[in-house]
Amino acid sequence: MNHALTSPGADPAAAGETLRDRLRADTREAHEALDARFATMMAGDTNRYALFLVMNRDAHAAIEPLLAAGPLAGAWQATGRLEAARRDCQVLGLGEERAEPPRFGLDAGSRAAAFGLAYVLEGSRLGAKYLLRALARAPARNPLPTHYLEVSSDAGPFTGLMRDMARESFSPAEFSRSTEVARHTFRFFGRLADEHETAGTLGS
Numbered sequence: 001m002n003h004a005l006t007s008p009g010a011d012p013a014a015a016g017e018t019l020r021d022r023l024r025a026d027t028r029e030a031h032e033a034l035d036a037r038f039a040t041m042m043a044g045d046t047n048r049y050a051l052f053l054v055m056n057r058d059a060h061a062a063i064e065p066l067l068a069a070g071p072l073a074g075a076w077q078a079t080g081r082l083e084a085a086r087r088d089c090q091v092l093g094l095g096e097e098r099a100e101p102p103r104f105g106l107d108a109g110s111r112a113a114a115f116g117l118a119y120v121l122e123g124s125r126l127g128a129k130y131l132l133r134a135l136a137r138a139p140a141r142n143p144l145p146t147h148y149l150e151v152s153s154d155a156g157p158f159t160g161l162m163r164d165m166a167r168e169s170f171s172p173a174e175f176s177r178s179t180e181v182a183r184h185t186f187r188f189f190g191r192l193a194d195e196h197e198t199a200g201t202l203g204s
Contacts, residue, residue, distance in 0.1 A: 019112070019165055019178055023119050026179040030186035035127065037193065042131050044138030050092050055193045056148060057085035061101040063121050063185070071111040075164045076118055079157055084147040091145040102192060106184045112174035115165050116181035120189075122161055128152035 041052035060082035067076045086097070108117045132149040170178070 019170055019175060020162055022175050022179055023182050027182045027186060030183050034186050034189055038131060042134040042138060044140040049144050050094055051193055051196055053085055053088050053148060054094060054196050055189060057089055057097055058102050058192045059189050060085060062104050063117060066104060066108055067118055070109060070114045072114045072118060076161060081151050084151040087147045088145040104188060106181060108181050112170050112178040113181045116178035117185055118161055120182050120185035122158040125152050125155045125158045
């Protein structure tokens with residue numbers, strides 16, 4: 001990965017690097033892998049799109065409570081994305097979600113860590129309009145519900161979160177923790193998709 005820091009323990013702020021710069025650089029590989037997976041889910045196949053929905057439903061169910069109860073409470077607020085994903089799942093008859101949300105599996109209790117978590121969850125808004133357009137272009141046997149993508153197409157909450165992040169001053173260790181949590185979050189989405197595919201609950 002290429003970023004402004006050139007030596008371990010260097011001060012990111014002194015090097016002119018922001019936390020968003022670091023998050024973008026150090027999560028690029030994981031981000032691109034997940035985006036590629038999303039693209040296959042927008043090809044008009046109902047089962048692939050169903051996988052997209054249940055993955056996001058489970059991810060939001062796990063992550064939103066962490067953000068709501070964590071150090072970003074107030075700066076971050078739920079905007080109906082989980083409810084929209086649930087609604088789309090109901091339209092497709094995907095059944096009830098798991099009784100307990102999946103375990104995120106990493107502590108995101110510090111402010112820097114919470115920003116890494118929110119960077120991934122809210123940053124997905126930036127691609128939602130593109131995914132919505134891709135889905136609209138794809139041939140589909142039946143119209144697919146798009147409440148989740150429509151609600152997610154508002155980039156305003158992400159922009160506001162990034163403004164809050166820019167006002168923070170983080171240490172090198174906090175930079176590292178934030179990117180660790182963000183990379184874990186990207187992998188978490190992929191793991192949820194893997195679990196549903198392995199279970200075979202969505203058909204083939």
